[in-house]
Amino acid sequence: MDDVQEIPDRWRELGRFIREQRDLSRLSLRRLSDLAGISNPYLSQIERGLRHPSAEILQQIAKALRISAETLYERAGLLESREGYGDTIAAIHADPLLTEDARQTLIKVYLSLRSEPPPPTDEPVPGPRLTPPTDGAAAGGHEVTSG
Numbered sequence: 001m002d003d004v005q006e007i008p009d010r011w012r013e014l015g016r017f018i019r020e021q022r023d024l025s026r027l028s029l030r031r032l033s034d035l036a037g038i039s040n041p042y043l044s045q046i047e048r049g050l051r052h053p054s055a056e057i058l059q060q061i062a063k064a065l066r067i068s069a070e071t072l073y074e075r076a077g078l079l080e081s082r083e084g085y086g087d088t089i090a091a092i093h094a095d096p097l098l099t100e101d102a103r104q105t106l107i108k109v110y111l112s113l114r115s116e117p118p119p120p121t122d123e124p125v126p127g128p129r130l131t132p133p134t135d136g137a138a139a140g141g142h143e144v145t146s147g
Contacts, residue, residue: 010075010076010077011049011050011051011052011076012048012049013049013075014046014049014072014075014076015046015047015048015049015050016047016049017072017075017090018046018047018061018065018072019047020094021065021067021093022047022065024093024094024096025065025066025100027064027065029043029044029047032061032064032065035063035064036057036060036061036063036064037060038057038060038061043061046061052076053076055069055073055076055078058072058073058076058078059072066100066103066104067089067093067107068089068107068111071089071090088110089107089110092106092107092110
């Protein structure tokens with residue numbers, strides 16, 4: 001019985017999230033529908049949870065909102081949620097003190113850091129290290145080399 005309730009709730013939550021993102025971006029319903037290339041009534045129905053948009057429509061909405069399509073896919077249940085991922089992006093979008101440029105920069109940096117696998121724990125992380133001077137460097141001086 002819970003599964004039956006979960007599906008409509010998921011679409012309503014997705015619609016609420018899209019509306020919140022639209023409000024945060026200070027876009028009217030008409031403007032977002034124009035940017036996404038969908039009709040105004042259809043977007044309104046999505047926001048109210050009455051319509052179930054395809055992955056393609058979600059991608060168009062995400063692009064217009066300048067958010068990750070993956071975030072909308074997760075909220076729609078089309079993609080398995082990765083713990084913490086969507087919450088971080090949502091928090092960046094929800095911060096009223098950030099400009100739109102700052103939001104996009106933070107998201108790009110966050111996603112680039114998430115896409116890099118962490119270094120193995122049994123190997124040292126390469127980076128700058130101090131080595132003794134090899135030629136006429138001042139006494140007590142060190143060279144910085146990468147390695």
